[in-house]
């Protein structure tokens with residue numbers, strides 16, 4: 001059975017068909033949510049919330065877009081709602097300056113940690129497009145649909161987000177040099 | 186191309202989201218301009234870092250947790266949908282109207298019977314109701330058969346999806362509540378002992394009580410192999426005057442095999458964890474794996490318990506029996522009972538009979554309505570398709 005047929009069955013409430021379809025996407029969804037909220041436990045809860053919302057609202061999915069895009073859209077909305085509610089309750093910024101010595105920057109783990117921290121400091125819209133484009137590898141069109149904007153907006157956000165991220169990373173001593181050298185290899 | 190324009194387009198150049206001409210132009214510029222080239226390398230290396238971010242994996246119990254939640258939601262959805270559908274509500278109203286009409290007519294019948302002498306009509310009614318009961322049970326078994334057919338077509342998909350044994354059996358629990366009036370409750374009790382021996386059943390519990398007018402009542406909970414359920418019910422019916430009988434059957438096939446396949450999955454997980462535990466060398470790894478292993482094993486245990494309970498329920502059926510002696514043990518109360526208490530008893534059994542009569546009519550009416558409701562449903566579906 002292909003996805004369309006499974007989705008039709010799922011729309012009638014068939015749980016197995018639904019599980020069959022989402023099995024292809026649930027890990028991607030989990031990843032996006034995890035990058036957005038940055039806490040695994042929260043990401044797990046929100047992934048479940050996303051998939052249940054998808055199941056409940058499946059009748060509203062008309063097949064105009066791809067099911068994958070539709071799922072991503074729910075995931076992004078759920079995560080943004082979560083971040084909005086969480087904001088103000090706790091503002092957690094881990095102190096990472098201790099790691100920022102050039103010799104440590106060669107460590108892959110530290111490099112990743114720095115980049116994720118800088119990513120998390122970006123405005124929500126910027127962070128979202130970078131996660132969808134660079135981590136998840138989605139197309140501009142898909143991102144426009146998922147974030148409910150147009151391609152023009154997506155383009156300008158991607159461009160600005162990358163430039164801001166680059167400038168912030170450059171402020172960290174030695175960081176961009178090391179990374180830059182790697183990029184050229 | 187100027188540097189400022191390249192800066193604007195550089196990110197789309199990186200994503201290859203530009204026209205061929207623009208791509209060529211920027212490529213040309215980057216070959217010449219070191220500032221833009223450096224810019225580009227920086228951006229590209231950050232993009233690569235993001236791309237190489239190790240993806241996280243959902244934990245292995247995620248699907249089980251989600252499945253449970255989905256089952257819950259499905260229930261909620263179904264109850265909500267049945268409220269929403271206007272057609273169904275209309276049917277409900279129609280059914281209510283018809284039902285009230287029948288209550289009225291039955292009321293008349295009751296009145297009529299009261300005017301008649303009760304003695305003869307009463308026995309007539311009780312045999313009638315006995316027929317009722319048997320037809321009711323045969324209907325329900327018929328329904329089970331059609332369910333079985335319907336599910337048989339789904340069974341293939343079901344098997345493939347869940348890796349079930351191809352020769353799986355439907356899991357149905359059965360129970361009955363029967364109350365019987367007899368000349369001697371003790372005699373009946375002895376006969377029940379024989380029946381339970383004959384069919385390899387057993388008495389789970391029994392109790393005795395006497396009413397103020399010295400009538401003896403015996404309650405028995407009888408367990409009998411499910412395969413012999415119908416036979417046993419038939420022989421119990423012949424023990425005396427059946428006053429009430431209620432037979433329930435509950436199909437738990439889906440839940441049963443669902444839990445069974447969960448156990449299988451968990452056992453695979455357990456195996457993998459055991460292997461991991463053998464390989465694990467540092468203490469924090471070992472502790473983590475052991476934690477997970479514990480979790481999995483507890484889950485398996487609780488599922489297995491559930492299966493055990495269900496196995497008991499499906500292999501042995503429960504029959505709740507009540508025997509009421511009609512003959513009191515002393516003569517004084519006999520005079521009293523024949524004149525007054527019997528009437529009360531008769532009234533009670535009569536109202537029960539009327540009730541079952543009523544149920545029968547409701548059933549017949551719903552059969553009458555069935556073709557119309559199917560037709561209406563088809564029109565509704567057709568209309569929906571047409572609208573699409």
Ligand SMILES: [Zn+2]
Nearest residue numbers: 188191218221
């Ligand atoms: Zn330039």
